[in-house]
Amino acid sequence: TTPPEPEAAPPPEPPKPTTPPRPEVPPKPEAAPPPEAPKLTPLRGPEAAGPAREPEEDPRNPLELLAALTNKPAPAPTPLRAVVRRIKIWTPLAVLLVIAFVVAQWLRPLPEPSLELTAAETFMFDGDAPSVPWPGEGQAALEVEGVGTFGSSGDQEPVPIASVAKVMTAYVLLQEHPMDEDGDGASIPVDDLAEEEAGLAETDNESTVDVESGSTISQREALQAIMIASANNVARLVARWDSQSDSQDPFVEKMNEAAAELGMENTTYTDPSGLNEDTVSTAEDQVLLAKAAMDDPVFRQIVRMPSYVDSQGTEWNNWNGLVPVNGVVGIKPGTSTAAGGNLMFAAEQEAGDGTRLIVGAVLGQGPDPVDRSILVQALNMSDQLIRFAQGELTAETVLSEGDVVGHVDDGLGGRTPVVVTQDVQAVGWSGLEVGLELNEPEDGVPGSGAAGTEVGSLTIGDGPEGVTVPVALAEDLGEPAFTDRLVRVA
Incomplete structure (x- = not known):
């Protein structure tokens, strides 16, 4: 048998590095304390809800800080300030609406002028109605056309x-x-x-x-x-x-x-x-x-x-x-x-x-x-x-030349008188009542014209077959004034 080999000895530990001594750092000079931040006036009203606290350090640059320092804080709300604020908001809108209304009233078409009779609507001949010699039998009728x-x-x-x-x-x-x-x-x-x-x-x-x-x-x-x-x-x-x-x-x-x-x-x-x-x-x-x-x-x-x-x-x-x-x-x-x-x-x-x-x-x-x-x-x-x-049958003068018999109504409250241009005779018989009527021209009553301009006719009697004479403006007729056009409703 082979004898056991002897155990190897452990290697020697490496030497520990030596830490060089740390150089001694001189102490920093004590820094000056930062300037104290300005105290801000605490907000009032809804923005000031919660407990007041000290403002934190503001990291903004100096310009921003300057702006914050110069801003005037909002005044406390009051009923008067609320009214003024509403006036400032609504006044421009109201002005625009007024301008639009004025323009619309000015551009609206004018109403058609019309002739209105101011003279009596009827004329009656003096005396009692005559007794007509009617036939004793059958039937009969008698009329004078236009009368x-x-x-x-x-x-x-x-x-x-x-x-x-x-x-x-x-x-x-x-x-x-x-x-x-x-x-x-x-x-x-x-x-x-x-x-x-x-x-x-x-x-x-x-x-x-x-x-x-x-x-x-x-x-x-x-x-x-x-x-x-x-x-x-x-x-x-x-x-x-x-x-x-x-x-x-x-x-x-x-x-x-x-x-x-x-x-x-x-x-x-x-x-x-x-x-x-x-x-x-x-x-x-x-x-x-x-x-x-x-x-x-x-x-x-x-x-x-x-x-x-x-x-x-x-x-x-x-x-x-x-x-x-x-x-x-x-x-x-x-x-x-x-x-x-x-x-x-x-x-x-x-x-x-x-x-x-x-x-x-x-x-x-x-x-x-x-x-x-x-x-x-x-x-x-x-x-x-x-x-x-x-x-x-007889004739009687019932109106003289120049008599006012009506007016031109411009539809906005303006009225210009009209007169007959010649004497007017009514044809009839005793006891007869005849009607007077102003007739407008076929192309309508003019909206303007000088005094003397014919603007229609007057008929006395039964319809268009009665006695008819022209009527004319007694004075100048002008278009409605600006104020009349502005305040009109119709």
């Missing part, structure tokens, strides 16, 4: 009117086919039926004129035949021609439509000649038609003719025997067993500065006491009414 009405007599119930119906036939024909005053109008072909019906004058005692089938008659001659000769066959011919058919019904519908437009509430047409007993009306309704028909110049020309000569050389007398005596200018008689004697009439009379048109109707007259003719009785009663109206 007023004398009223009516009898029960205004629909009754047969016979050939007076032809007035509406002529009226519709002229409405559908207007004519020049110096022209002959359309050419109307004569059909077989019109020629055949000409013979009814002998067989049925109808009023007719001779016409030849295949020929033509002018519209003027057709109107003359209807209104002067009272030709039933021509009345039916023009109805068929206008309808462009063998039926006259479409034309009769137009007659009833025209009656409705004129306010003829108690009128019904069933034929263009009036021969049918169920073509009925009242005296008051026929006066409405008389005024409308006489507005047409061609109609006026024809009904005032005492006679005419047709295209075949035959002369036909007007059945209205009052034409042209005593200022009578039309219009149309009609008689039948059912209707009795009837007449729609028109006459003229000078009054004041113009000519007045008297219109009326007499219906349902019996035989004349002398010659027993129902037509003569209708003519006599109408003549009596015409002469009465002519004798009652």
Whole structure:
């Protein structure tokens, strides 16, 4: 056996390093204490909530510290300061709103000026209303166009009117086919039926004129035949021609439509000649038609003719025997067993500065006491009414030139007076009350103008047919002032 090796001896420990001695540092000189920070005034109010504490050292640079030192602390809030603060905030906004309001008021369109009547709205003639010589039977109505009405007599119930119906036939024909005053109008072909019906004058005692089938008659001659000769066959011919058919019904519908437009509430047409007993009306309704028909110049020309000569050389007398005596200018008689004697009439009379048109109707007259003719009785009663109206008409000056009758209202409180430019006469009769009305121009009342500028007219009487005179500014008319435009509400 091998003997164990002897254990190796541990290596010797290395020598410990020797720490050199630390050099002795001289003590630092004692630093001067930092300057004491300024004490800040503690905040009051909500910012001063909590206990006050010493300010900490402020690390800001000197400039910031300087700014902090020079800032003036906010004053304590008070009710007065709160009010002042609100005024400073809201005043600029209020100024802007005022400027916007002023601009808006200035730029708003001005209201349209208007004429306002300040004179009395009516004028009454002195005296009692006259007693009208009405017929003892039937019904009648009497009026002066543009002045007023004398009223009516009898029960205004629909009754047969016979050939007076032809007035509406002529009226519709002229409405559908207007004519020049110096022209002959359309050419109307004569059909077989019109020629055949000409013979009814002998067989049925109808009023007719001779016409030849295949020929033509002018519209003027057709109107003359209807209104002067009272030709039933021509009345039916023009109805068929206008309808462009063998039926006259479409034309009769137009007659009833025209009656409705004129306010003829108690009128019904069933034929263009009036021969049918169920073509009925009242005296008051026929006066409405008389005024409308006489507005047409061609109609006026024809009904005032005492006679005419047709295209075949035959002369036909007007059945209205009052034409042209005593200022009578039309219009149309009609008689039948059912209707009795009837007449729609028109006459003229000078009054004041113009000519007045008297219109009326007499219906349902019996035989004349002398010659027993129902037509003569209708003519006599109408003549009596015409002469009465002519004798009652008078004129009276109610306003003198320069009289103030109203003002121009600018819509903002400004009023400029207006005066009549000439004497104003009212036409009427004793006891009659007539109205006064200011009429504005078609293009409106001007917003400005010099004194004397015409700004409308004044009418005395019944509507546009009354006495009319211009009115003018009594003084200069200017646009509304700035203050008026500023404070306006409307």
